[in-house]
């Protein structure tokens with residue numbers, strides 16, 4: 329059989345929609361969301377369901393020793409690594425029906441569409457369900473894809489405990505999902521992850537598809553400003569060392585720094601004021617700073633600006649304190665060929681697309697360290713996620729699945 333260079337396959341949006349709602353019953357909440365924390369009984373239920381759904385299509389399901397699930401559909405060639413796609417089926421404690429779930433179930437819809445059409449790809453395909461993307465029960469987030477990519481040590485991951493003291497490894501055993509295969513030995517020729525945007529840009533610009541070319545770099549800081557507690561009535565202004573006034577200036581500086589360059593964001597999201605009493609000029613404030621940009625040089629420049637701003641503010645107000653960097657995650661630039669496949673698929677689909685950078689972290693960011701990778705975004709209502717109200721439409725989910733299918737088939741052409 330000659331290798332097909334074009335296809336007219338269409339995913340079944342209604343079937344995908346019904347599948348999303350069917351799996352939402354595993355951990356479904358009264359408010360229409362999903363509570364399916366990783367390695368709980370609800371997670372086991374959806375995993376069992378997922379395994380049977382894949383096996384019904386003739387796929388072979390392999391589980392590695394971090395609980396990651398790989399459903400393989402053979403291609404014409406066994407000598408090439410599979411084209412992989414997927415996301416995660418675990419959710420936040422009050423999560424929605426789409427975060428992660430869409431990427432896995434749209435992948436299932438891709439396999440179902442190919443199965444129904446009897447379409448044979450050149451490369452094998454693998455649909456992946458990554459364990460513990462959310463990180464709410466076991467920190468950090470993207471734990472198992474992190475081990476897969478060699479970024480997190482497996483022993484560390486297996487020893488992580490939840491609030492009740494149960495370990496990740498013991499819970500894997502309890503639900504029966506510690507597989508034989510060592511995590512990370514599997515090779516992919518490429519990896520594609522479809523995900524809801526979790527931000528407002530696509531909806532705001534009335535675009536259907538985000539062609540994700542990078543995940544932002546992130547640096548986090550902690551800063552404790554120390555002045556002196558002073559009576560609010562008895563201490564003249566010129567004799568104060570008010571840490572909260574300093575913190576207010578830092579907040580304004582972070583906002584200014586974030587706005588000073590394109591493609592940068594800066595946020596102070598947490599602050600603790602001591603003693604937090606209405607008639608005391610505060611002597612101590614703890615705050616956090618979050619800087620992100622797809623350009624690591626800009627993140628570094630924001631850091632320099634922050635250090636300079638804090639030095640000026642503390643000297644001006646007679647305070648002590650300097651920012652301490654506690655996390656540095658470099659930007660992930662996705663593979664040009666994978667991004668091109670997604671972009672071509674999005675253009676062929678024809679409902680409006682744009683290139684964009686992910687503001688949130690995803691399994692794909694780790695996988696990109698070991699395989700050519702790209703992501704596809706579809707809009708979600710109001711940009712709301714990690715919330716039971718999270719919502720995308722049938723049309724948006726179907727559009728994402730169609731672009732995923734087309735991107736995978738376009739990439740498959742290179743194998744012949």
Ligand SMILES: [Zn+2]
Nearest residue numbers: 427428461523
């Ligand atoms: Zn997610």
